[in-house]
Amino acid sequence: MTAKPKFAMYWAASCGGCEIAVLNIHEKILDVDAAFDVVFWPVAMDAKYADVEKMEDGEITLCLFNGGMRNDENEHIAKLLRRKSKLLVSFGSCACEGCIPGLANFSSLKDMVDTAFSTITTDNPNNIRPQSSYAMPEGTITIPTLNPVLKTLDQVVDVDYYMPGCPPESAQIAAVVDLVIAALNGKAELPPKGATIGAGDSTVCDECPRKRNVKTIKEFNRIQLMAADPELCLLEQGIPCNGPATRSGCVARCPSAGAQCIGCYGPAEGVVDYGARLIAAFASVIDSEKPEEIDKILDGLVDPAGQFYRFNLAGSLLRASKYARSNGG
């Protein structure tokens, strides 16, 4: 009997939602267990980095890697798992494009650390900050050091496939698991390297059931402050909906449930810069040709950069604000 192919899953700077999404494939997880030998999955089982280091290069067949590169430990494990894995999948929005942790790229490292350790929600009377190394009587102890800006997985290592979503839809994960198992048995072909898997190749608008007309808007509205029409396109109602630039694959869950798309599936096929595509889309539908009026309408978009780069800042062309690059406050 030949040994089963090996499976690993790792989390870097992420929330853990991706692991829950994997477990949400329900009984399909038994297929994973039947097809794979799970060798490394810190959230689900006990394993040490040293165990991975001892493996042969390429010994792990499939590694789902979620989370962004926030510190040097993240980068170290990304490089290690790259070496040890045949297929490294950038799994979930954090690994693919930075996601919510990547929003820290709007601020300086100092502001980020201050927010985490000295704002009103934190009980820290002595104003303690993490030290990357600290001399104890027993010897110097260290913790990982923060990167000045959060990076995506593919900004650090070579990636075989991208699987977007915050988190990826469980049905999509199940389909990908089926595909990989079929490929291992020689019954299917894997997509070309660098492909986006477990998602569509169109936009959320394409899957959205809402009615669409010619879009022109005179003002931006905030969805929580109005009674939105349940059937009409949200953007037509002036609600900033990110559907036009966002990759399909989620079956337009949010717009179907009455909430605007916030863009967790990342840039649609062919979109180089997610926010730039949304700027083009939003600016196109504004119904005004007068600079003053345009400015007044745009005032309704309270935080345009946050709106356009909520999930995509670290993976965007500009990657991080000037404030994140400087050490100042």
Place this chain on the structure above:
Amino acid sequence: MTVTPEPKPFEPVMIGFTCNWCSYRAADMAGTARMKYAPNVRLIRLMCSGRLDPTFVFKAFAGGADGVLVSGCHPGDCHYINQNYKALRRFHLMQRVLTQMGIEPGRLKLLWASAAEGAIFAREITKFVEEVRALGPLNWNANIGHPTADHELSSVVEGQPSTKEVTA
């Protein structure tokens, strides 16, 4: 006597997007009339300013441009009826996003120039180059992600000796 060589003045690298029907013709006119203007702007011709995808602008900044010019036909004169208004709205929205990213609004300029306005085009480009020169180099992606974190985090806590104490 020793002579210290003058430091080389900063020459901004700039990208200019022109439309086929008006502003590119204006640049062409400035050229054929042998008008002198700053050579810093590399012009890229689009069919229309409405073709300007904001991606082009962000890519220019990310790729090392210090300033970006967007130019098209005067309002009302667009060869494609009203696409220059689209460029106008995109310009306004881009300015807001760039400001949030910490890129000075002065690095992105919108200029309307008709095919007859070679002199205006040349004058405005020289003016824009000097404005960007005054802002200094942008160097957008020059230092990103370098492993200076340890040093940076240490300097964050400098001057706060209490922060180095770990309480029980």
